[in-house]
Amino acid sequence: MLLVLLLGGCVTAVPVQQANTGVGQMTAQRLSEIAGYELPASTPEALPEVxxxxxxxxxxxxxxxxxxxxxxxxxxxxxxxxxxxxxxxxxxxxxxxxxxxxxxxxxxxxxxxxxxxxxxxxxxxxVPVVTPLFDENLEATWRVDWQCGSERCDVKHCTATVHATAGESGNQQWLQVAHEAQWADDCFPPDSWVFQVDRYTGRERSGQFIDNFLYNYWLGMEPGPATNVFTLDDGRKVVVWCSGPHELEIAEGDGWDTVYQGETCHDVRTGTLVSLSYTKRWLFTGEYQGQQYERAYFGDYETLEQYLVDANYSLYYVD
The missing domain is CATH 2.30.30.40 (SH3 Domains)
Structure with a gap:
């Protein structure tokens, strides 16, 4: 979700120190060092000579x-x-x-x-049978916690649930995975989007968001080396590859740019997004009240944390 905070003309007298970035508190509490776990040894399957x-x-x-x-x-x-x-x-x-x-x-x-x-x-x-990574009944759910650090925000804090479901695509390779974001107490309008996900590799192919870490829900099998273990709400522990800091900049117009800085963790078996945390800052370039500014930060920011709640397919679980 790309949430746009409307802050036209929202400045104070002088720029302030940048907001903190990195893994959010909620995410950090759920991450453990991989060194504390014994991962199952991968033993190559002996294939018949065929x-x-x-x-x-x-x-x-x-x-x-x-x-x-x-x-x-x-x-x-x-x-x-x-x-x-x-x-x-x-x-x-x-x-x-x-x-x-x-x-x-x-x-x-x-x-x-x-x-x-x-x-x-x-x-x-x-010869062993090769099964798809995902089937046509794919479902996954994430929880979202959003906060605004600006005095101009009508909404200061809101939570949401993102639910992904695969629909009938009539295609052997691609699943049509619909995502629906529902905000608690109607803080924001519902949001929805569709990705095509390869059921054998786990990769999505929208292309539109390939370099946008905010939408990297489906990176595909073995997206990177195991770095951490993430604990879900029900206590199950998922081996993940965490990466970042990522950065994304978007020109908003009227001299304003928004900069997203954050980190992501993905399940190392399927590449499913397990956690996302970011800080979004507003930077101003231009003249205001007779003073010239260059990418000035005036203290207006948002934070978002999102983590996987459940999925109806096999992740890389560890005891």
Whole structure:
């Protein structure tokens, strides 16, 4: 949510020290150092030696990013090309193979071939099934706490709930995830937006907010290294990657700019946003009462903290 505080002409005689930024108190109380936990050791799964040989006659086979015709073509395979099979779709109609586009197994660039264009060499029944990270019933809920540090604010403090639900998209790859923000006591009007989220990678593809940390709800699987453990309301502990400080600047007009500075934490399994905290400051450039200002800060700011309450899919939980 980008909340715009209307502060036209809102200045005092002299600039003041900048508002504090960084992780908010509520978020800090829920974060623990990763060193205090023993994370499950990741043991590589022993895969059977199975190969997929392209059997198209004369034409090349489409290699896709996922197990379905809705997924984009990422490469072409010639008749006789052989790939190592590392997984299969739930319906058995697609094989996940390694490796494509000249990569090797260390890079792990996997893709998918339809079963009708390949012949399997080995025990295909022993190949593990690859399941989507999210299914069509995806739901997640966040709690929001917002405060205003300006005397001009009609509302000083408000809370909200953000609820995300996936709707029917008719697409094998992309989920249409609708987000609804409802503010307590009608402090602000409801807000809503929709992201398309890849059900296999967990990444959203709106593009519009890719560099906007305020909207980084879905970064995709393994967004970064485990740095902390976040405790949810019900006591479950989620291994997260925390990053920042992030900064975003928006020109508001009439000499005013807003600067957001904050930090985020994301679940290391799915890339789901687990916590967000920021301070938003108003800076003024221009002339006021005969005095010239350059990006002056006069003490007007907002703070927001948001954290995950629940999700109906598997996060990286730890005891």
């Amino acid at each position: 190969s997929a040989v392209v059997i198209t006659e004369g034409s090349r086979a489409n290699v896709r990013s996922g197990p379905g015709l809705d997924f984009p073509i990422v490469a072409k395979a010639n008749p006789g090309d052989t790939f190592t099979v590392v997984g299969k779709s739930q319906d058995g109609e697609w094989w996940q193979v390694c490796c494509v586009n000249g990569s090797d197994e260390a890079q792990g660039d996997t893709a998918w071939l339809a079963s009708v264009v390949v012949e399997i060499d080995g025990d295909g029944d022993a």
